[in-house]
Structures are given as structure tokens and as C-alpha cells.
Amino acid sequence: MVREVTGIRYVTPLREGGxxxxxVEADDLGTYVVKFVGAAQGRKALVAEVIAGELGRRLGLRVPELVRFVxxxxxxxxxPDQEIQDLLKASGGLNLGMDFLxxxxxxxxxxxxxxxxxxxxVVWFDALIGNVDRSxxxxxxxxxxxDLWLIDHGASLIWHHNWPSAPAxxxxxxxxxxxxxxxxxxxxxxxxGELAARVTEDLLTEVTALVPDEWLVDEPGFDTPDDVRAAYRDLLGARAPRVHERITLAPSVREKQPPPEWLRPWVEGHAGRSDADGRGAR
Known part of the structure; x- marks a missing residue:
């Protein structure tokens, strides 16, 4: 997230997400999915997008390019939608853009x-960032x-909504x-072992430095944006070496039993699909 672009044409809202x-099209001729600072989730969702997305990219996972979006x-x-107009009017200035695929x-x-x-x-990475939104x-x-691409990390790092209880x-x-x-x-x-070794203090410093100061100012309990960045760095750095020990998987995965109950309707509904159908749908 080193580039800054400016919006020139609002195309359409995406109503699937909360x-x-x-x-939005930008002045670099690119098209982006823009997450707005005026949304109900607030600026912390954008902070989570930056830290999680840029960390994932540095760990070799595919994440669409993120940009500072004016x-x-x-x-x-x-x-025409008045609620969306209210959101957009509350989001003038710096927002987050994600490359549209x-x-x-x-x-x-x-x-x-x-x-x-x-x-x-992906599961190890989601555990590291505490992603509760990849079900x-x-x-x-x-x-x-x-190829598989990871998007929407605004619900990760959930502990940053209450820093005093974040370590627990x-x-x-x-x-x-x-x-x-x-x-x-x-x-x-x-x-x-491989992934945790890559989550170094230098890497976390690099990633957290990409978060704009204006999304970190006035955080209760912190004097400066750099203090907030240090809190993210320290928590993720301490979490990385042993996070795999905290992951619980479904017994059906570990023991290679039949699909879990939630997946069976899908399996039955897709039982007639051929391999050719599957390849054509990608």
C-alpha cells in the first residue's frame, strides 16, 4: 500500500457486505473496490485490512493490491440511494482501495x-490475524x-477493539x-515453522508503517500513532511462534472422515457435476 490514487468516477455500490x-475508477485508469472510512465498522476495519492484507502478501498469499484512495x-x-449517499458524504478524504479483479x-x-x-x-494466516470471517x-x-485470492480482512485483529484485554x-x-x-x-x-520465522519484527514494522497516521490518532491508551503500531507489532510478533497450537480443526478433517454436516447438502446437490463442469466454472 505505497501508492495513492484519486477517484474520478463512482461506478456502483456493492451491497453484499455490511x-x-x-x-470506483481512479486517475491511474484502474478500477478499485473502495472501503469507506465512514462505514459503520469505522477506521479500525481499514486498519485491519491494511495490516492483514499486506502481511498476507509478504507471506506469499495472493491479496489484491491495496492503495490509499482519495x-x-x-x-x-x-x-440515488440516500443511505449510501450519507455513507459517501461521511467518507471524503482518505479511504482504502482494493484492486478490482x-x-x-x-x-x-x-x-x-x-x-x-x-x-x-491460509488457515495458519487466518489464525495469526484472528480472522473470524472465512467460513x-x-x-x-x-x-x-x-488462482485463489484472499479478500475482506476488516473483521480480523478483533482484539484491537479493546486494547486493555487484547493479550487475553x-x-x-x-x-x-x-x-x-x-x-x-x-x-x-x-x-x-516456515511462516512464523518470516513474521519478524522488521516485517511487522514495515507492514504497520503502511497504516496512515490519521487512522491511528486519538486511540484511547496511546499517545501517538507509532505507539499503536508498536502494539500491533508486539501482539502479532508474540502470537506467531505458537499460534498453530491454538488452532482447532473439525474431527472430520483430522481423521479424514466424510464431510461435516454443514457440507453434505452441497455434496448431494453437486453430486452430478462432472470434472469438466468444474473446470468450466473457474
């Missing part, structure tokens, strides 16, 4: 296979050019029993 991001509500005067499809575990190593890396109900993953909250177990990748037999412990 934060109602929008598709938005002027004037470019969206044609939007044209033609991408929402991830479906019955159509797009993921190898066990990649599944293991089979809402995978927050896209398939683009036959971060030490809790991470329940991955309904993670969207459970059917691919993830083994986070198998990749923990």
Missing part, C-alpha cells in the same frame, strides 16, 4: 480444489485466473472447524 463498499463525494452525486468468481469449495499446503497456509458461509475468497483475547483458541478450506485437509502445524 460495509457497502463501492466500485475520494471526493462530489463524484457520486448521481447515486474483473471476471473473478466467489470461491466454491466443491468447484475449485485447493491443495493441502495452500489450505494449510463456508462467507468464504471471502475469489478465484481469478484459476489474542491468546484464545482459534476455531477453524467451519473454515472454508476444511475439506482440503489443512495441516497448519506443517507450515508453522
Amino acid at each position: 460495509s457497502v463498499p463501492g466500485v 475520494f471526493d463525494p462530489v463524484i457520486a452525486l448521481g447515486e 474483473p471476471g473473478s468468481l466467489g470461491f466454491d469449495p466443491l468447484v475449485f480444489p485447493v491443495d493441502a499446503e495452500e489450505a494449510s497456509r 463456508w458461509r462467507n468464504p471471502n475468497m475469489l478465484v481469478w485466473h484459476r 483475547a489474542a491468546a484464545r483458541l482459534y476455531d477453524a472447524s467451519d473454515h472454508a478450506l476444511t475439506r482440503f485437509s489443512p495441516d497448519p502445524a506443517a507450515v508453522a
Whole structure:
């Protein structure tokens, strides 16, 4: 997140998410999904997007490029929905843009296979950032050019909503029993050594430095934005070496039993799909 772009045309809102991001064209001729600072989740959702997204990228996971997005509500005067207009008017200035992936499809575990190593890396990463929003109900993953891409990390780092209790909250177990990748037999412990070794103080300093000061100022209990950055760095750095020990997986994954109950309706409904159908849907 080193580039800054300016919006020139508001295209459409995306109503699937609670934060109602929008598709906006920018002055670099790119198109972005913009997460607005005026959304109900507030600036902390944008902080989580930056830290989690940029950390994931440095760990070798695919995350769409993030940019500092300057938005002027004037470019969206044609939007007819009054609630969205109120959101846009409250979001003038600096927001977060995520590169729009044209033609991408929402991830479906019955159509797009993921190898066990990649599944293991994603589950380990989600445990590290405390991501509670990658379940089979809402995978927050896209398939683009036959590759898996991770999106929407605003609900991660949930402990930063109450810093005094953050160490205790971060030490809790991470329940991955309904993670969207459970059917691919993830083994986070198998990749923990390599990934944890990469989560260094220097890397975390680099990632947290990408968060704009204005999203960190006036945080209760902290004197400066750099103090807040240090809190993120210290917590994630302490969490990384042993986070794999806190991950709980569904018994069906560990023992390679039949799919869990929540997946069986999907399996039955897709039983007639051929391999060719699956490849064509990617």
C-alpha cells in the first residue's frame, strides 16, 4: 500500500457486505473496490485490512493490491440511494482501495480444489490475524485466473477493539472447524515453522508503517500513532511462534472422515457435476 490514487468516477455500490463498499475508477485508469472510512465498522476495519492484507502478501498469499484512495463525494452525486449517499458524504478524504479483479468468481469449495499446503497456509494466516470471517458461509475468497485470492480482512485483529484485554483475547483458541478450506485437509502445524520465522519484527514494522497516521490518532491508551503500531507489532510478533497450537480443526478433517454436516447438502446437490463442469466454472 505505497501508492495513492484519486477517484474520478463512482461506478456502483456493492451491497453484499455490511460495509457497502463501492466500485470506483481512479486517475491511474484502474478500477478499485473502495472501503469507506465512514462505514459503520469505522477506521479500525481499514486498519485491519491494511495490516492483514499486506502481511498476507509478504507471506506469499495472493491479496489484491491495496492503495490509499482519495475520494471526493462530489463524484457520486448521481447515486440515488440516500443511505449510501450519507455513507459517501461521511467518507471524503482518505479511504482504502482494493484492486478490482474483473471476471473473478466467489470461491466454491466443491468447484475449485485447493491443495493441502495452500489450505494449510491460509488457515495458519487466518489464525495469526484472528480472522473470524472465512467460513463456508462467507468464504471471502475469489478465484481469478484459476488462482485463489484472499479478500475482506476488516473483521480480523478483533482484539484491537479493546486494547486493555487484547493479550487475553489474542491468546484464545482459534476455531477453524467451519473454515472454508476444511475439506482440503489443512495441516497448519506443517507450515508453522516456515511462516512464523518470516513474521519478524522488521516485517511487522514495515507492514504497520503502511497504516496512515490519521487512522491511528486519538486511540484511547496511546499517545501517538507509532505507539499503536508498536502494539500491533508486539501482539502479532508474540502470537506467531505458537499460534498453530491454538488452532482447532473439525474431527472430520483430522481423521479424514466424510464431510461435516454443514457440507453434505452441497455434496448431494453437486453430486452430478462432472470434472469438466468444474473446470468450466473457474
